[in-house]
Amino acid sequence: MFTNICDTNMAKLHSLPIQILLAKDFLRIERLRTDYHYLSTVPHRHDHYELLWITSGKGFHYINFKPYPFIQNRVYLLQEGQMHLIPEFERDGWIILISEHLIHQFFAMHPTEEGSGLFDPFGTDPFLDLDDHTSLFFNNCLSLLQAELASGYPSKNVLFHLLSIMLLKINGQHLKAYGKEPLIQRDKEVLLKLRRLINQHYRKEHNTDFYVQKLGINVKTVNHICQKLVQRSVHDLIQDKLLTEAKMLLLTSGINMKEIAFKLGFSDPAYFGRFFKKLTKLTPANYRSDNS
Numbered sequence: 228m229f230t231n232i233c234d235t236n237m238a239k240l241h242s243l244p245i246q247i248l249l250a251k252d253f254l255r256i257e258r259l260r261t262d263y264h265y266l267s268t269v270p271h272r273h274d275h276y277e278l279l280w281i282t283s284g285k286g287f288h289y290i291n292f293k294p295y296p297f298i299q300n301r302v303y304l305l306q307e308g309q310m311h312l313i314p315e316f317e318r319d320g321w322i323i324l325i326s327e328h329l330i331h332q333f334f335a336m337h338p339t340e341e342g343s344g345l346f347d348p349f350g351t352d353p354f355l356d357l358d359d360h361t362s363l364f365f366n367n368c369l370s371l372l373q374a375e376l377a378s379g380y381p382s383k384n385v386l387f388h389l390l391s392i393m394l395l396k397i398n399g400q401h402l403k404a405y406g407k408e409p410l411i412q413r414d415k416e417v418l419l420k421l422r423r424l425i426n427q428h429y430r431k432e433h434n435t436d437f438y439v440q441k442l443g444i445n446v447k448t449v450n451h452i453c454q455k456l457v458q459r460s461v462h463d464l465i466q467d468k469l470l471t472e473a474k475m476l477l478l479t480s481g482i483n484m485k486e487i488a489f490k491l492g493f494s495d496p497a498y499f500g501r502f503f504k505k506l507t508k509l510t511p512a513n514y515r516s517d518n519s
Contacts, residue, residue: 259281284297291310340395426468
């Protein structure tokens, strides 16, 4: 439960913090310790992708407000734009910060990886527990990346190919671990396009019809694809996005419920309140007070 884990000054923030950690770097590796970054303890988004390799620690971090445990030898993939929060507790591990440009290069060279396994934009298991063989493989690749970064004149090509090997290995293991069949390319493209459309229009467009018209596919087909791949309907995915954004605004801004409702495209604040309570069992005001 997402309760009593946020910094006490969170309500004073006026916009969702963005961790701008890479700046102009192509790739960076940092130690995941308790005092890693001051924004880690409040809900924030990243301007990049991250691989988190947990080597020790007991606690939970939160991805889009869902708790995930710290487990030794577990690797998490965080995608750009996802909500993230790590409360303060003793832990150790490594963070590989990956630029959006590098990920796009990876997908261009390995198009079947996009939207699959760890890269599934609607996936519920954004992690892989490493067995001994994969852990050794991952550690060797990490050491090679660190050596190249420390060389004084790191080669982007070398960094790209080393990272690509790591991503291919863990994503292949993820697909095996969760028994998922490779996605049909057409279905995957529909799901990825739907995600982009929802991210772009969720504030103004809450109805399924808008999105299926943009896709140019009938609603039955789109819902069938969504149910098959992520066990959600288009309507569910729209609501998931609205709920995540509502929670972020409640916890990271001081604006009132009426303003939040209008910001998310609800013309009636009372309807927004009913929408929120239906999905969380709490009113927006109670959710804010319980988590501040």
